[in-house]
Amino acid sequence: EAQVTQNPRYLITVTGKKLTVTCSQNMNHEYMSWYRQDPGLGLRQIYYSMNVEVTDKGDVPEGYKVSRKEKRNFPLILESPSPNQTSLYFCASSTGTGGAGANVLTFGAGSRLTVL
Amino acid sequence: SQQGEEDPQALSIQEGENATMNCSYKTSINNLQWYRQNSGRGLVHLILIRSNEREKHSGRLRVTLDTSKKSSSLLITASRAADTASYFCATGSQGGSEKLVFGKGTKLTVNP
Numbered sequence: 001e002a003q004v005t006q007n008p009r010y011l012i013t014v015t016g017k018k019l020t021v022t023c024s025q026n027m028n029h030e031y032m033s034w035y036r037q038d039p040g041l042g043l044r045q046i047y048y049s050m051n052v053e054v055t056d057k058g059d060v061p062e063g064y065k066v067s068r069k070e071k072r073n074f075p076l077i078l079e080s081p082s083p084n085q086t087s088l089y090f091c092a093s094s095t096g097t098g099g100a101g102a103n104v105l106t107f108g109a110g111s112r113l114t115v116l
Numbered sequence: 117s118q119q120g121e122e123d124p125q126a127l128s129i130q131e132g133e134n135a136t137m138n139c140s141y142k143t144s145i146n147n148l149q150w151y152r153q154n155s156g157r158g159l160v161h162l163i164l165i166r167s168n169e170r171e172k173h174s175g176r177l178r179v180t181l182d183t184s185k186k187s188s189s190l191l192i193t194a195s196r197a198a199d200t201a202s203y204f205c206a207t208g209s210q211g212g213s214e215k216l217v218f219g220k221g222t223k224l225t226v227n228p
Contacts, residue, residue, distance in 0.1 A: 004158075035218075042220035043159075043204070058215070090158055101147035101208025102166075103216055107158030 002027045006091050006108035013081055014116050021076040021111050023091030031096025031103060032074040033058070034066065036087040037110075043090070049074055050096060081115040088112050120148075120205040120219035128225040135192040137222040139205030140185075148181060149206045149216070150190050159204065162190075195226045 004025045013019055025032065033048035035058075045058030049068040063085055065077040074093075078085060089112075092105040123138045139148070146167050151159040165172045165181045165188065172179045178191040192199055202221040 040220070043218040045215065045217075048215065088156065092159075101145055101149070101206075101216065102164060103208065104149065104161050104164060105151075105159070105216060107160070109158045110156065112156070 002106065004091055004093050004106050004108035006089070006111045008111060009109065010112050012114045012116065015082055016080050019078050019081060019113075021078075021089055021091075021113070023074045023076065023108060024072050025074075025091075025093040025106070026072065027093060027106065028071065029093035029095055029106070030071070032068065032091065032093045033105070034064070034074070034076050035090045035092065036060065037090060038087050046076065046089075078113075081113075083115045086113060086115050120207050120217065122203070122205055122219045122222040124222060125220070126223045126225070128227065129195060130227050131195060131197055133195055133226075135195050135199070135224055135226070137190045137203050137224070139188045139190070139219055141188075141205075141207050142186065144183070144186075145207045147208060148188050150177075150179060150188075151204045151206060151218070153202045153204065153221070155201070162203075192224075195224075197226050197228045200224060200226045 007022045030051045034046040035043045037043050044060045047066040049055045091108040094103045094105050120139045120141045149164045150162045153159045163174050165179050176193045181188045202223045204218050204221045206216045206218045
């Protein structure tokens with residue numbers, strides 16, 4: 001089944017304890033992206049990647065890191081989490097070849113992160 | 117960098133009624149998409165409409181696009197309780213990158 005898999009789905013952690021949210025897709029997609037979703041703010045893009053070893057900042061990259069060493073994986077790293085990073089996180093992927101606005105995204109199920 | 121804005125923010129209707137949600141955007145676009153999100157779950161792509169299209173159908177969904185008004189609407193006909201979800205429009209700009217920018221969504225509740 002074509003899918004984007006995120007882990008963990010739920011996580012409660014404490015301020016400053018490094019964590020990684022993994023994201024893996026099995027569709028051979030070139031484009032991958034991380035979003036966070038907060039009440040009243042909608043979905044905001046954190047980072048995206050057009051291909052292996054190519055990453056770029058989205059709208060809210062502060063406090064996050066990503067890497068794209070393999071096509072299928074795009075982990076999100078919080079080096080020193082803070083309470084304002086408590087959010088619902090989504091990984092998404094697409095072929096990335098549709099042109100501006102034609103990028104049809106397949107989303108993961110989400111990872112709900114709470115930082116105390 | 118919010119591009120699309122959905123209206124209304126929330127909509128409550130009875131099963132069998134039609135639901136209409138609107139999306140307005142600021143800059144010229146090549147394509148506009150609609151996504152659906154069940155509570156707390158990942159978004160699911162519904163439909164893509166290109167700037168040279170005025171209307172597109174998919175099952176009970178009808179999407180219109182008016183580039184002169186920079187607006188789109190999503191109509192769900194004969195709604196069902198299972199249509200209860202949030203609906204988002206997403207756009208990318210002409211000449212822009214692959215980046216999609218999402219609106220804040222319309223929360224639709226269909227009462228049985």
